[in-house]
Amino acid sequence: xxxxxxxxxxxxxxxxxxxxxxxxxxxxxxxxxxxxxxxxxxxxxxxxxxxxxxxxxxxxxxxxxxxxxxxxxxxxxxxxxxxxxxxxxxxxxxxxxxxxxxxxxxxxxxxxxxxxxxxxxxxxxxxxxxxxxxxxxxxxxxxxxxxxxxxxxxxxxxxxxxxxxxxxxxxxxxxxxxxxxxxxxxxxxxxxxxxxxxxxxxxxxxxxxxxxxxxxxxxxxxxxxxxxxxxxxxxxxxxxxxxxxxxxxxxxxxxxxxxxxxxxxxxxxxxxxxxxxxxxxxxxxxxxxxxxxxxxxxxxxxxxxxxxxxxxxxxxxxxxxxxxxxxxxxxxxxxxxxxxxxxxxxxxxxxxxxxxxxxxxxxxxxxxxxxx
Amino acid sequence: xxxxxxxxxxxxxxxxxxxxxxxxxxxxxxxxxxxxxxxxxxxxxxxxxxxxxxxxxxxxxxxxxxxxxxxxxxxxxxxxxxxxxxxxxxxxxxxxxxxxxxxxxxxxxxxxxxxxxxxxxxxxxxxxxxxxxxxxxxxxxxxxxxxxxxxxxxxxx
Numbered sequence: 001x002x003x004x005x006x007x008x009x010x011x012x013x014x015x016x017x018x019x020x021x022x023x024x025x026x027x028x029x030x031x032x033x034x035x036x037x038x039x040x041x042x043x044x045x046x047x048x049x050x051x052x053x054x055x056x057x058x059x060x061x062x063x064x065x066x067x068x069x070x071x072x073x074x075x076x077x078x079x080x081x082x083x084x085x086x087x088x089x090x091x092x093x094x095x096x097x098x099x100x101x102x103x104x105x106x107x108x109x110x111x112x113x114x115x116x117x118x119x120x121x122x123x124x125x126x127x128x129x130x131x132x133x134x135x136x137x138x139x140x141x142x143x144x145x146x147x148x149x150x151x152x153x154x155x156x157x158x159x160x161x162x163x164x165x166x167x168x169x170x171x172x173x174x175x176x177x178x179x180x181x182x183x184x185x186x187x188x189x190x191x192x193x194x195x196x197x198x199x200x201x202x203x204x205x206x207x208x209x210x211x212x213x214x215x216x217x218x219x220x221x222x223x224x225x226x227x228x229x230x231x232x233x234x235x236x237x238x239x240x241x242x243x244x245x246x247x248x249x250x251x252x253x254x255x256x257x258x259x260x261x262x263x264x265x266x267x268x269x270x271x272x273x274x275x276x277x278x279x280x281x282x283x284x285x286x287x288x289x290x291x292x293x294x295x296x297x298x299x300x301x302x303x304x305x306x307x308x309x310x311x312x313x314x315x316x317x318x319x320x321x322x323x324x325x326x327x328x329x330x331x332x333x334x335x336x337x338x339x340x341x342x343x344x345x346x347x348x349x350x351x352x353x354x355x356x357x358x359x360x361x362x363x364x365x366x367x368x369x370x371x372x
Numbered sequence: 373x374x375x376x377x378x379x380x381x382x383x384x385x386x387x388x389x390x391x392x393x394x395x396x397x398x399x400x401x402x403x404x405x406x407x408x409x410x411x412x413x414x415x416x417x418x419x420x421x422x423x424x425x426x427x428x429x430x431x432x433x434x435x436x437x438x439x440x441x442x443x444x445x446x447x448x449x450x451x452x453x454x455x456x457x458x459x460x461x462x463x464x465x466x467x468x469x470x471x472x473x474x475x476x477x478x479x480x481x482x483x484x485x486x487x488x489x490x491x492x493x494x495x496x497x498x499x500x501x502x503x504x505x506x507x508x509x510x511x512x513x514x515x516x517x518x519x520x521x522x523x524x525x526x527x528x529x
Contacts, residue, residue, distance in 0.1 A: 079421075079447065103416055105418050105446040109444065109445075132444045147445055148446060292376070
């Protein structure tokens with residue numbers, strides 16, 4: 001893994017949304033034996049939505065919303081979920097020879113994240129690596145990452161988030177309904193952070209870049225020097241931009257536009273928001289949106305009126321379910337205890353049906369995630 | 373099934389291997405080949421969330437991707453160890469990509485191919501004792517220890 005060769009860094013400045021994604025792909029495809037390992041900094045001039053390589057834009061995104069807000073949709077070759085990116089993010093992109101990074105994907109992320117963590121710490125934020133590939137502070141996600149083997153390179157990307165427009169982000173996701181959207185918005189607010197939020201005001205991007213480069217030197221133990229794109233790399237950037245704007249790239253054939261009735265979306269490594277709908281034997285359809293944190297219910301909201309006598313007890317029920325283990329028996333038991341404790345009767349909320357419907361969400365845990 | 377175990381990494385000795393790309397080839401009786409990724413590959417990738425293969429009918433040159441896998445947030449290609457046409461893909465991987473982790477040499481096969489020139493391609497791959505030695509050298513050099521997720525089907529079973 002060791003190399004003593006100088007690492008090139010390039011600050012591409014503010015570029016179009018498309019170019020902010022095209023650069024690292026282009027450098028990876030252009031890479032040959034002579035190419036230096038490279039760290040690129042870039043900020044998109046305008047906001048956009050970016051989906052992971054294995055994601056389906058028609059399934060993941062509210063494309064009408066994206067169109068009406070003129071948000072370009074770009075599909076990248078790295079993994080991970082949908083990201084909303086705007087000018088308040090400083091992108092960091094590593095394009096390295098595969099043999100100069102740890103071979104194991106998990107270790108590679110940890111290695112890449114170290115200087116990002118140290119930079120946040122230098123600015124006074126108690127950031128820490130959060131496995132498998134995030135940076136957190138006090139249970140909130142600060143940085144997301146992505147990686148891929150592209151061309152002859154290993155690419156790893158991450159970002160410094162100076163500030164974040166939560167409302168704009170919430171609108172881009174294809175969700176089963178407004179109930180889900182509200183819970184998702186609350187979850188972003190609660191479980192995401194950024195430099196601006198932590199510090200009151202984010203440091204200037206150039207200051208972050210310079211601090212980060214010092215930490216890169218320490219981690220890589222290699223000299224780092226400013227550089228520029230070669231002519232060949234510039235040509236590759238244009239080639240990738242053409243590829244990424246083609247409909248067959250953004251919407252590959254064979255993908256499904258189906259939006260499932262049950263949905264589970266990742267907020268960050270420990271937090272998920274899910275929705276399930278079920279028909280009670282006594283008649284009537286019920287929908288609940290649940291937020292999971294680790295193996296417990298973190299919040300739950302019923303989306304339609306649940307026949308409950310007395311009716312005002314529904315909110316108390318939602319509160320009581322908080323922290324309940326996300327297991328069928330525990331949910332059923334908590335529901336029964338609540339009914340008994342508060343002398344509540346319900347025609348259509350049957351504890352067993354409710355518990356069964358909720359835990360079915362477990363089967364969706366491998367669903368494509370949504371994250372910053 | 374004959375196998376070797378090096379640093380917890382399983383190697384089925386009657387397969388042909390591209391050690392560089394961590395893929396294997398099984399030669400079938402009808403002249404087609406089955407292709408998959410090795411135990412080393414699944415260990416380096418970690419738990420796999422998505423796997424997608426090129427469609428049947430796709431012609432691939434040796435070294436070109438026959439599919440991609442995603443683990444965590446890392447995406448990587450699976451490079452074809454032979455030149456030929458993809459004739460069948462393992463559709464089960466679409467809904468259960470972790471089959472690649474649990475059974476890399478059996479249920480987690482990726483594609484079946486009709487090779488263009490099998491003899492020539494096999495000459496570039498290693499099998500049997502030569503494969504064991506090549507992998508031993510690679511595993512030692514790169515300090516690899518294989519890891520297996522719950523439910524893994526090993527040749528020992």
